[in-house]
Amino acid sequence: MAECVEGSIEFEETLKFIKLVEPLIDAVQISSGLDMNREGNVHMVTTNFKEHMPNAKYARIVKQNVNIPVSVVGAVMSPWEAEELIASGTVDLVAFGRSFIADPDWPNKAKDGKADDIVPCIRCMQCYHISTNRKNVGCTVNPRFTNESFVPKEIKKAETLKNIVVVGGGPAGIMAAITAAKRGHNVTLFEREKSLGGMLRYISRQHYKEDIRRYFEYLLGQVKKHSIDVRLNTSATHDLVKSLNPDAIFVAVGSLPIKPNIKGIDGANVIDFFEAIENPDSTGQDVVIIGGGTIGAEIGLELAELKHRNVTIVELTSEIAAQGNMLYRIALRQKMDAVSNLKRMVETRCREITEKGVIAVTRDGQEQFIKADTVIISTGVTANKAVAESFYGITPDTFTIGDCDKPRKIMEAVFEGYTIASRI
Template sequence: MKFPNLFKPIRIKNVMFNNRIIATPAGPYNDKAIGGAGVIITGSANVSRKRASYSRPDEPYIFDKYQIEATRNRVVIAHQAGAKASLELIHSGQYARVDDYAIGPVDLVRADGTIVKAMDEQMMEEVANDWAETALRAKETGFDLVMLHFAHGWLPAEFLSPLFNKRTDEYGGSFENRIKFPKMIIDRVRQAVGNDFIVDMRISASEIVNGSIEFKDVLEFIKIVEDKLDMVHISAGLDINYEGNVHMAPTIFKEHMPNVEWAAEVKRHVKIPVAVVGAIMSPAEAESIIAEGKADFVALGRPLIADPFWPQKAKEGRDEDIVPCLRCQYCYHISTERKNVGCSVNPRYMRYDLVPLQLPKSDKAKKVVIIGGGPAGMKAALVAEERGHEVILLEKGNSLGGALRYAEYEELKIDLYNYMKYLIVQINKSKVEVRLGTEATREVVEGLQPDAIIIAIGAYPFTPPIKGVQQDHVYGALDVYTRMEEIGQDVVLIGGGSTGCELGIELARHGKNVTIMESGNLLAKNGNILYRVALGQAMDKQPTLHTKLNVKVQEITANGVVFEAEGAQHIIPADTVILSTGMRTNPQLIDTFYGIVPDTFVIGDANKPRNVMDATREGYFIAKNL
């Protein structure tokens, strides 16, 4: 077996776990339940009927009369392929959605005007008993274990962390006081479920926000409650707080496996099994964690949204067939304010009614010509071939990948680069006929006698009409990666979109003095909220990276850039000027392919420059419905 430690069974009490993979509550669990994980955390349960929910004030209690059948079904779904069923128990504390008031460690008024009342001892008793009742109901309903959510700024964490807990009574101040209520919850849960039921606890090793709990206190708390737990689940960051959220679900600006050393330190001090979550992207990474004794379980969230069958493919040694997660955050509703939730690489996520697990073969095989070998073109080619069509993919370059090829040169884009490699491997394993170095013309395409044409030619960089833009020391953003040795010390980067900002970070890491100039009032406007927060944190770490907003570039000279800001003209020295001023489609070329066959489609950046999620979705759906 390729990953023996990852698939080594482990017994906890009276339960045998088939492998060391835990599917977190992120996203629906139906596909994950048959995808091979050892544990399926089947979503959350609010422990209290009121003032506990993070979604809505009237959310039903899942163990009440008219909810219990659906709750039992969670267990049935999780057990389908031999996984164990877990349930996350949560109380949102001061962040709960309420129609009267929320409760937490201290009195306050939230930014949305909601009143939060400091919990008195009677409230603590009631809520601790709610945790106990809900855990017992989970046991009685057939769940194999529960996970107590003590992480990410929810109620128990609000008492543990001095970031939230400003109380001056016996439940605040010192570490010994701050742990009293969280410990009460754990004691009540254990008393309710008995010693034969598995109780897990998720906790943030660090909230990674100034003024929050220190790791040494987290470790000490775990040691104190260890005798009442059967497993501890190490995470990091906060949820509602954006500055902490980007460490809870790490973005591209954070390394892979950021929480592993914390988990390893916990494991050195406790006897119970330790699980770790956070940007564990590949089976090789997961295997190394278990093999090196740094944790006993790995918990996967977004990787199992990208590919719910990650565990099954890993077990079969087919890790090259795992669809890599991009850590783009689009699967997380906060990122897009619920406007465009989806997965960049898995079109089935959030669209289960439109995207089947297995594609049916087409009633009539067609010859499909696809023009362009970027992510949209490759996805369309794979889907069309899976449906039984004859597919010819024309790519004018000498390699597949399109704009993703530039991901090879930038540390921040490792996940994107892995996705490109995945697509190319799948193309090479398929029956798709790839013709590299072939520029598609109307004559070439007509000669292939297609039944359908999919145009995926991408977009080209836009060169703005700035005086002096044609000089030798002016580069396009996409040209820089292969010509880094030509870049001078003082760099002005015109355009503060995501591409420009990421390139600015890369250049600063190479020791360059970089100034990003953006005509608007916001950097990375094309990115989602959490991306921009994490981007800002990453940029702040580079002392030689500077930004100027609301500027108008007037001229590029031999020695610098002339620009207007706040009604005055300025000049900034520059050895090198880089243009990151967006992409444009090529309607003139696109139009030449129309009129050959009725079934002609434009997808990806050729349609409108945007992101991988749009390219993947369009490639999938157009090919699926041919």
């Protein structure tokens, strides 16, 4: 309907064209964006920065103008959204893409009234070869996608039932616990916080993480549906785990924020990214974010766009959100470009934090003072190795999974939890 690239096809032209060819076609399907142009690509295969069902507004108008069936595709994220599109008369048909990669049983589950069991797509683009430069193509929430030769479709009941302990209730630990429970094992899941989720608890609170919120809710729902002894507010120790006589241990204790060696980092105006996500209203009017990875970048975008703070992101490397895939970065940049009170400084090092702001050193060695009421440290995380290794020596079947092995994406955490637990 619109290619979302400057100077290219707009809705009015497409509508005219549809009316012209209507006598020659059986049905029309409404999509947007363009895959030949990366700037338009993120509007065809949308990211977390775009609203759900962005093409419904076009489809509604097309439907009012033609007498053939109208279908719509693009970010229809749940059976309820699809139902609403059809029940409201917006369209006659709804088409899906990534939702069925995330869960190939999506239609059956919807039909059988088991929508809560549908694994929701999080629009992360890891399944899209263009996004990942044809490397590491897979699905964050469906470990079997592209791995069909070695990841089983069904989790089979284990022949020998075992005592499994999972330490850490982030995505890796949750997935290991659910999978081991499906195998029929006796599963105990320790989480030191008052609720499950690990990093997901924080990330899912960010404004543009609605789809991750839904995935997180799905995971929590699955934990409840399976026989898992969840022990919250419990810091597992070597002795505690050993006392349960586990046959296998999944260590999923996650990561710790990196605290860079910067003068003034312990100042009263400095907070870490956890606090910034939990309590964005506590930040002052002028904010500097040290570290422009995906988390820091989205905190900056949210504070500038939604809380109207003056935000400067100071990033050491040459790229904002370098660990995100290519289309995620483009979508993020498009969003950031539209927010005038958000400044990005790449190849810039923070030398010192003072009560009044940050002294930064740019690529050419120039010092620059950036005023800040609040400085947010978002310089990444490091594997929680010491705690992870404290569980060694109890049983040979001890597996370190997720970020405590090496900080990565949700995709690796889910993959490791699922594939290892499905073989225990």
